[in-house]
Amino acid sequence: MSGIYIHIPYCHKACNYCNFHFSTSLKSIDSMIDALCKELAFKKDYLEGDIIETIYFGGGTPSILNQKQLELLFLSIHESYVVSDNAEITIEANPEDINEALLGSWNNMGINRLSIGIQSFQDHYLQWMNRNHSSGEAINSVYLAQKNGFKNISIDLIYGLPNLSLEQWKEEINTAINLNVTHISTYCLTIEERTALGKLVEKGTVQLISEDEVEKQMLHLMNTLGSVGFEQYEISNFCKPGFESKHNSSYWKHTSYIGIGPGAHSYNKKNRQHNIANNALYIKNIRADNFDLNTTTEELSETDRYNEYILTRIRTKWGINAMELNKLLPTNSDALISTVNTLCANEFLYLQDNFYKLTQKGRLLADEITLKLMV
Ligand code: SF4
Structure with a gap:
């Protein structure tokens, strides 16, 4: 059993807290799709013929892709890999991109799990984070996906936001529960250097809430979601029975996977590969068939294997x-x-x-x- 992760490194806007690899200039998307397809073919032996049980389009913002671009990626996957009939196929989507036509095309392509980046149901926090959607759009996107047949929907929420009170956080969780989704991922706001938020904190313009407040929000989250039938199967991830993310669980269970695209990682139990996190160089190297220039391979020592086992397993149920x-x-x-x-x-x-x-x-x-x- 193996998985494929495809990184789509484009976003409409830069969220103030985000340190993932992405670009807000969309002009190279078609060249990027060609490069991703070539990398898929090039890496086909890395998994030694294993059947693919999970495919995950992550980012960045994969819902930026149009139908043709996604179809090209699926074509390349099926040309080089054997995909299980029951594979879990996830796409990360931002609320503003979701519409009936796109949902219909995802359904037709076999995508059976959506991970919707909501982050907050409060418009002033969404604006503060520089998100590209409103709370209303977030809620409607979940309803629209459900109406169009998606039964396995995950949403992301952030707690520990500046001035976020426990009462407000309780409302956020209640709204999430009322949406009847099957999976909720929650992250505490972290301050990363070289992000817009990192700079604001450095200047002292943003005051973070205390660790005590954060702890209360986390405790409330665990207790409330637990009381309505969600299982905390990993520190940041809660699911209804049977709706764990198979793809993410496979990382925690040390299953092999390939990561395609700039900034993506691959792992096959012997080594880990890291792709260059630079869109222009990634495309240039692949165009010139210089695949090796895009990837650094790290053989895992005994200590690495031990640390990795602890790091991935301790957070899980x-x-x-x-x-x-x-x-x-x-x-x-x-x-x-x-x-x-x-x-x-x-x-x-x-x-x-x-x-x-x-x-x-x-x-x-x-x-x-x-x-x-x-x-
Ligand atoms: S949409 Fe996601 S990947 Fe893009 S900037 Fe915002 S948080 Fe980062």
Whole structure:
């Protein structure tokens, strides 16, 4: 079982907090599609003939693509890979792009999961973030997708926004629940250097809310979504039973995947590949058949494998397999074993059927705990 991730590095506008790789100049899209198709063919042996169970169009903003551009990508996928009949095929979409014609074409192409970037239901926050849609458009986009047959819909929300009160956050969550979606991803606002928001924070123009407030918002999120049947299967991801993102879960379960496009990563259990995060160079190198200039390959050392196992598994409901941990632990690991024991004694971790998992208290401090367990 393997997956394909295709990065579409274009957006209508730059959101103030975002440090993903994208460009707001759309003029190279058709050349980019040609390059992505060529990379799909070039990388076909990386997965050693594995059947493709998940395809994920991420970005950037994949809903920027028109029908013809997406069809070309599907054609290239099917020319070089065997795709399972039941494959989960996701497209990330922004509310302002969603309309009946596009939804119809996605349905016809076999796309069966939408991940809609809503972020907030409050217009003043959407404007502050420089999002390209209103709250009304966000809500309508979900209704329209449901009306057009999409049953597996995820939405993204951000908490920890400046001045966001617990009461406002409660309303946000209630609105999300009332939309009857199957999956909700939530992220705490993080300040990244070299973003518009990073600069505002540096200048002191934006005041962030306290860690205590953030913790209250996260706790409320976990308790409320849990009480209406959502399972927190990963720190930031909640789903109705049976609606986990298979694609993202496969990253956490160390399944192989190829990443196509600028800034994308690939992984096949032996090495990890990183694509250059520059649209113009990516296209130029592929046009000249210089595929290797676009990709850096990193062979994974034992320590890398251990760290990666911790980093990906600790945040999930599946947790860390104690036997696997023993196998992967680097030599001189007495200090790590004692850290695990201390975390269990202090109720940040618990052991269940041979798997170490985060308690609710541990989930609130997942990043700190992960760092403690890495070498
Ligand atoms: S639409 Fe998404 S990828 Fe594009 S700038 Fe906004 S958050 Fe970043």
